[in-house]
Amino acid sequence: MNWLSKLTPPGVKNIFSKRDTPDNLWVKCPKSGEMVFHSDLIEALHVTPAGHHMRIGPDLRFSYTFDSGDFEQVAIPTVAQDPLKFKDDKKYTDRLKAARTKTGDRDAMSIGVGKVEGLDCVVLVQNFGFMGGSLGMAAGEGFITAAQTAIARKMPLIIFTAAGGARMQEGALSLMQMPRTTIAVQQLREAGLPYIVVLTDPTTGGVTASYAMLGDVHLAEPEALICFAGPRVIEQTIREKLPEGFQRSEYLKAKGMIDQVVARGELRETLGKLLSVLMRRPRDHDAVLKIA
Known part of the structure; x- marks a missing residue:
């Protein structure tokens, strides 16, 4: 004392x-x-x-995207856990358990169905907080389930990408999700349904090399890192200083790799306009103007 x-x-x-x-x-x-x-x-x-733009998880993303934050959650099929019995300094099963406790989600993908500016759509959100949003079997099944839901309900699909690439703990099984998701995108096209990609920070690796760059329209949040290999790896490989803002949203838009950089507060309205044009249906706001 x-x-x-x-x-x-x-x-x-x-x-x-x-x-x-x-x-x-x-x-x-x-x-x-x-x-x-x-x-x-x-x-x-x-x-x-x-x-x-801070990184956010599925709950916030859904609430910011859907009208009034109302949506229907779609379950993702269960997949085999730890098929390779992988272990580095930790068991893969322990890493999954820790990620599930931290996020409250089963894996990196979450699916919601609801309205954006009065138009029905399926929204798929990739959570970077779950093992870096890495693409594994569960995430691949999540993408395919979202695409199949969109086709069954005749709705467009919107995805918010955020990933560090493929999930190394699943080896070749993870890499196989790249062609599988590509086929799902092709099925959307054959059904005549729009596929809109919103690239968020960061979107890298095998995700960028597959479904993240196959959209009908590519939007991105400001200053999001979008690449296959990161700038540090490239600088070390070519031993040259990269341009300022290299691989960021604004740089990629200037190079024609993405269509538009959209601030988070304007995303819902922008998506509504795109859906209205691509689906040839009026938004609620457009319908009110027409009646008036």
């Missing part, structure tokens, strides 16, 4: 007891280093004042 405690009258310490402070009260902006109040970040759709 220190001398100050001895001088403090009984009961006074209880009046000024230390209050618990939430760990996430403030969030540091990775772009500017500014500390942002968490409630302000929520109101800004997790975009900092400096314009940095």
